[in-house]
Structure formats: structure tokens, C-alpha cells
Amino acid sequence: MVGMVIVSHSAKLAEGVKEIAEQLNDGSVQIELAGGVDGDIIGTSPVKIQNAIERLKDKKAILIFFDLGSAVMSSEMALELLDEEISGKVYLVNAPLVEGVIAATVQASTTDDIDSIIKIAQESKDIEKI
Template sequence: MVNIVLVSHSPKLVEGLEELLKQVVGQVSIVTAGGDEDGSIGTHFDKIQAAVEEAASGDDGALVFYDLGSAKMNAEMAIEVAESESVRLVSYPIVEGSYLAAVESSIGNSLDDILASLEKEFG
């Protein structure tokens, strides 16, 4: 299955979204990186890098969703450091996009199929 990474300035946002996604599609790997290193609002490269590397360890690839500016920048750097061609940063709504991706992953759709569905829905 395709793994999902959630990157946000808010730890509570990604914790809640992870809870929602796991209720719907429990078997899909959801990895989060929310907030600064002390849990406050912000982003932290090391947290994001660890999440990307964990998700990249799967065989079917991973999609990284983010909320705002520095989350995107840090996720881009983390993907570059991970040197995994199967991890993709996507610019779709973090809630609706990750929900769609998680459902599609749970039914066995490939990374490319999920990307096509996201583009069709939000592109």
C-alpha cells in the first residue's frame, strides 16, 4: 500500500487527521510530522525527515501532504535527502486529499493511480 505523510504546523491538526484516516482505512500507514520540536506551532526539519524516511521504507511509495509554506519547503528538502523516487510531495488539500489517497491506497491502488485520482478531483 502507498503510505501517507502528513506535515503541518499544528501537531493537533495532524494527530486529528491521522485519527480520522485510521478510523476509515486502518491498515494504511499514516506518518505525521506536526509542529516544532517542542510541540509548539511551526515545523521542524528533523521531524519531517524522520516521517519521510519512515514512509519511504515501504515498497509502494508514499505521498506527502502539507499545510503551509515552511512545511512544504522542509518536506521538499526531506524528500531530497531521502533520495527516494517513490515519495511524492503533493499540493492538494491536506484533509480531503489525504482522505482520498488513504482510501485509494487501502483498496490497493498504485502511487500513479492515486496521483491521477487526486489530479482529477482537485487539479
Template sequence: MTVSLVIVSHSERLAHGVAELAGQMAQGEVTIAVAGGSADGSLGTSIDKVMDALQQANSPDGTLVLLDLGSAVMTTEMAIEALAPEQAERIKISSAPLVEGAVIAAVEASTGSNLDEVAQAAEGAVMVPKVRDKESE
């Protein structure tokens, strides 16, 4: 098994898009579950969707959760509290940027890295520049 990922977003389409991109980069070797949007499909978060995603991604090697905005953290924390302690202790919430963090985490997980290594790699995504500074060239 490998570390799995859960993508939590206020938008169902965004969650699926991030999971699709990360999954392609990891060449499908990592389980990536999504919890996007509220229960009625509008923008928001749903504790039931997060709990379902955490169950789908449940891995003995651990699960890293990547999220978009603040209330997604609260919803995810409530969902984790409702899980059995032995599952909850194998879940980490990441403060990494959603897209970059998910891609890097998926690739890192696909190499067999442990949960701490996957989480650390995702967190490092914040340091990856998107645009080169022309003044430093």
C-alpha cells in the same frame, strides 16, 4: 505493501487528527505517519520530524506527502533531498487539500492503487463540493 502517507502540518494536533480520520476511513490498512509542529512542540515545521515520518512511512510502493501550508513544502523538500536517492524517488508531494486529500488518498491506497493513482485521486479532492449550490437545484 501499499502506498503510504505522510501528513505534514504546522500543528501537531492537526497532523494527528488528519491521520486519525484518514486511517479510520482506510480501515487501518495504510501506513500514515505524521510530522506536526516544530521541534519544541510549538506551531511550525521540523525537518527532523519530517525525516522521521518519511522513514516510518517508507514503502517500496511509494509515499504520498500531504501538507497544510507553504513552508511545510520547503521543509519536506529539504527532508527528501537528505534521503537516499532510491527512497527519495518513491516520494511525491501532493498539492491536494490536506483533509479531503488525505482521506481520499488513504482510501485509494487501501485498494492497492499505485503511487500515481493515489496522488491523482488526492489531487481530485479539490473538485469535491462541500456545499450544494441551491441555485442549481
């Protein structure tokens, strides 16, 4: 099984993306959130991301989706806080947040091939390929 972390500067945005993806999730994907920082402040927290990843530590692979560039930096910092056993199965996915999470969720319901899941998420940039 695959796990996903939605990293967003807004907790509400992360929750909304998860809400849509869960409508298409057959239970194959565990989706965790790392949106905003404490107190509903806009921003990202490496510790919040680390905690979300650690909740998925038993998954075959963990895909991180993010909304803006600094969310990537926070995700990279979170990876540095993890044990190598966990960080070695984490993938930062360069894909549109909404379309990427949804495409990956659907793909993960048909296969556990990480490369194909990431590829379909990345191809969601080009709607004509989907």
C-alpha cells in the same frame, strides 16, 4: 502498500487528520506524522519530516501531504537529506490536506496504482468530482 506523511505546522492538526483517515483505513496505508516542531511550537521541521519518511522506507510509494506553503519547503529540504533509494519513491501531493489524505487513503485501499491515488487526492479540491 503506500505510506503517507502528514506535514502540518500543528501537531494537533496532523493528529486530527490522521484520526479521521484511520477510520477509513483498511490497513493498506501506514500514516506517519510530522506536525509542529519540538515543544508543541507551531512550525515544520525537515528532520521530523525526514524521520517520518524513513519510517516508511519499505513502502512502494510515500505520499507527502502538507498544510501550508512553507511545509512544502520543509518537505523539499527533508528530501535532500534522504538516500536516493528512498527519495525516489516520495511524492509531494498538491491537494487539500484533510480531503486529500482521506481520498488517498480510501483509494489506496482499492488499488496500489500511485497515479490513481494521487489523482483522486488532487481531485478532492473539487468536491463535485468525488
